[in-house]
Amino acid sequence: MQGNDLALLQDAAREAGKLALRHAMKTPHVTDKPGGAGPVTDADLAVDALLKARLTTARPDYGWLSEETPDSDARLTHRHTFIVDPIDGTRSFIAGTKDWAHSLAIARDGVVVAAVVFLPCHKALYAAEIGGGATLNGRRIQVSSVSDMGSAKVLTAKPTMESQHWATGQVPPFQRKFRSSLAWRMCLVAEGAFDGMVTLRPTWEWDIAGGALILSEAGGTVTDRTGQPLQFNNVMPQTNGVVAAPTDLHRQIAHALI
Known part of the structure; x- marks a missing residue:
């Protein structure tokens, strides 16, 4: 990784959240993806464009994989690749409920090394860097102790x-x-x-x-x-x-x- 990739993802996710919330105040324009791949809204596409511009400008040597961008084999030539879902839970977004998220990650040689999941409506920002633990709004989190x-x-x-x-x-x-x-x-x-x-x-x-x-x-x-x-x-x-x-x-x- 170069610079502080986790901080880059956090800042980009917050920026995406502001844009998505502005779209959420309006009736979304919805179309269906080819092949029964599900719905997509104008908000999905706008957030995708924002994140791609923001992240690839900051890291031009990183590849790009996103649900809302046509895939390219070019990403396979990069050691680092952004893996992004602009709005995970599009059906929830369309329905006007709060359970949708922005998911941003960076994979290095096939292993995710930095990640952010942000739910703007819940004001919940989850983040992790490999070897550094995981946080929710800056507070350390851990899985339950249930084993049965x-x-x-x-x-x-x-x-x-x-x-x-x-x-x-x-x-x-x-x-x-x-x-x-x-x-x-x-x-x-x-x-x-x-x-x-x-x-x-x-x-x-x-x-x-x-x-x-x-x-x-x-x-x-x-x-x-x-x-x-x-x-x-x-x-x-x-x-x-x-x-x-x-x-x-x-x-x-x-x-x-x-």
Whole structure:
């Protein structure tokens, strides 16, 4: 990293939050992405343009990967790459609720080394730098001490609770909860508000890169659904799902999955 990359991400996220909140005061213009990839609003595109200009101007030698920018193989030639979701939780943004976030990360040689997840409506800024721990609004955070699935609160979508995903055919006895933003789910686990998160579908890197570092720096274990470590800035920028939790709980969940 050069300079203070974490400070750069924090400043950019706050700037993005101000822009997004101005858009949130108006009825968003919504279009559907090709191939059933979901909705996109004028706010998503405006925030993407702001972040790309702000970050790549400050670090012109870094690559760029964002949900709202057409992908380019050029990012694969850079040792450092920004991985950005301008608005994670676009459906929440469209609905006028508060559970959307800006997710910003920097990967070096495939490993996330600096990350920020910012929820402007909640005034919550999560941040982490590799080896430096994780914070929420400057206060150190850590994962819960829950180690048993029977007493765990796990953030996951309803289809996860179908028996075909579990090795014994029995759905684990954890309590399912849900939040629309994947980045925020990971941060809620990082601060100990929930005990784990699971997503079994192929997962875009921009949804999870920031949260993955924040959660791991808060003492949790983060892998794909098979227990393999996450790598970022892949040719196809997806992971094979995500399982994230305190280490003992993570081991139980990963072992129970098919």
